[in-house]
Each structure stands twice: as structure tokens, then as C-alpha cells.
Amino acid sequence: MASEGDLGRKWDRCVADSAVKLGAGFGLGIVFSVIFFKRKSWPIAFGSGMGLGMAYSNCQHDFQSPYLLHGKFVKVS
Amino acid sequence: LNCFIFDSFRFLIKGGLAGAAVYVAYDQGLLGSGTQGAEALKKAQETLPPAIQEWTSYLGWEVRAAQLPPTPKFDFSLSDAWNKGVHTVMSALSVAPTRACEYTMEGWKYVKDLVK
Numbered sequence: 001m002a003s004e005g006d007l008g009r010k011w012d013r014c015v016a017d018s019a020v021k022l023g024a025g026f027g028l029g030i031v032f033s034v035i036f037f038k039r040k041s042w043p044i045a046f047g048s049g050m051g052l053g054m055a056y057s058n059c060q061h062d063f064q065s066p067y068l069l070h071g072k073f074v075k076v077s
Numbered sequence: 078l079n080c081f082i083f084d085s086f087r088f089l090i091k092g093g094l095a096g097a098a099v100y101v102a103y104d105q106g107l108l109g110s111g112t113q114g115a116e117a118l119k120k121a122q123e124t125l126p127p128a129i130q131e132w133t134s135y136l137g138w139e140v141r142a143a144q145l146p147p148t149p150k151f152d153f154s155l156s157d158a159w160n161k162g163v164h165t166v167m168s169a170l171s172v173a174p175t176r177a178c179e180y181t182m183e184g185w186k187y188v189k190d191l192v193k
Contacts, residue, residue, distance in 0.1 A: 007156075008154075008156030008157070008160070009156070009157075011155050011156050012115070012154050012155055012156050013111050013112065013114075013115045015155045016109060016114060016115040016118040016119075017111040017115055017118075019118060020107055020114040020117050020118050021107070021108070021114060021162050022133075024102050024107035024108060025106075027098075027102070027104060028098060028099060031095060031098045033097060035091045035094055035095050036091065036095065047190035054108070055111075055114070056112055058111040058114070059111060061111075071078075071163070
């Protein structure tokens with residue numbers, strides 16, 4: 001599998017995840033705004049920002065973890 | 078006491094609704110890893126056009142050429158679009174000198190014909 005194809009797939013995953021998290025944060029912000037905060041606008045902005053932040057963190061983790069190998073010691077008795 | 082009970086009950090209802098919304102978002106994988114989010118979007122892309130189609134037919138709005146546009150299909154890949162753009166730009170740049178020569182020759186010929 002070509003590495004540039006893998007990188008392209010990571011970017012696509014990142015964009016899709018950003019869209020999903022932004023939408024989810026926006027939606028949850030609306031829910032909280034209507035239910036608890038008397039329809040103010042700041043929970044919506046807060047939720048959207050949180051969603052974008054979560055997406056950024058996921059993207060960062062995805063891009064920085066290409067060659068991590070998780071091994072474990074197995075005792076041979 | 079009645080007011081307190083009513084306020085507590087209202088708070089419980091609101092808390093329950095908010096908690097249910099958060100749980101549904103978590104359960105659908107909207108708050109998880111990048112892979113889960115991408116899968117959720119793909120699932121939504123597959124589910125949305127038939128749902129729109131069903132709702133329009135339920136409401137009686139037939140999909141005709143003049144009235145409503147056909148159900149949209151969402152399928153966007155950033156990397157594919159970027160690569161296509163890069164290919165197009167590079168192809169255009171590679172043929173640019175030849176095309177510039179051709180257009181210059183044609184323009185010169187046109188001016189010569191005008192001057193004659």
C-alpha cells in the first residue's frame with residue numbers, strides 16, 4: 001500500500017471526523033442551550049469548539065502514530 | 078414544598094433529556110476516535126438519500142425534473158480532489174509554453190492579415 005495513499009486516507013478520515021465532531025458538538029450545544037441555558041448562544045459555540053478540538057486531537061494522534069509498534073514481553077518458561 | 082418538588086422534577090426531566098442526547102451521541106460513535114467518526118459519516122451518507130426519498134414520496138412531492146432536484150449524493154474525498162487539482166495544474170503548466178507559442182503565432186498572423 002503506497003504511503004501517499006495512506007496519507008490521503010488519513011486526511012479524508014480527518015476531514016470526515018472533523019465534520020462529524022463539529023456537527024455533534026453543535027447539536028449537543030443546541031440541546032444544552034435550549035434545556036439549561038435559556039437559549040443563549042454561547043453553549044452552541046462552546047460545543048462546536050469542543051467538537052473541533054476533539055477532532056484536532058484525533059487527527060494529530062492519527063498522523064503522529066504511523067510507526068508505533070506495541071510489543072509485549074512474553075516469558076518463556 | 079410543592080414548588081421544590083416541581084422544580085426538582087423539572088430538573089430531573091431536563092437532566093434526563095440532556096443525558097439521553099449525550100448518550101445517543103456517544104453510542105453512535107460521534108464522540109469516539111477518528112475511525113469511528115468517519116464510519117458514522119459514511120453510515121449517514123448511505124442512510125440520508127433513501128430517507129429523503131422516502132419523506133418526499135410520503136409528503137407527495139414527486140421528484141420531477143422541473144420541481145425538486147434528485148436526492149443528493151454526498152461523496153467527497155479531500156485527498157482525491159486535491160490530487161486531481163494538482164494534476165490539472167501541473168498538466169496546464171506543462172503545456173503552457175507550447176500553447177503560448179501557438180497563441181502568439183496566431184495573434185501575429187491575425188495582425189499581419191489586418192495590416193495587409
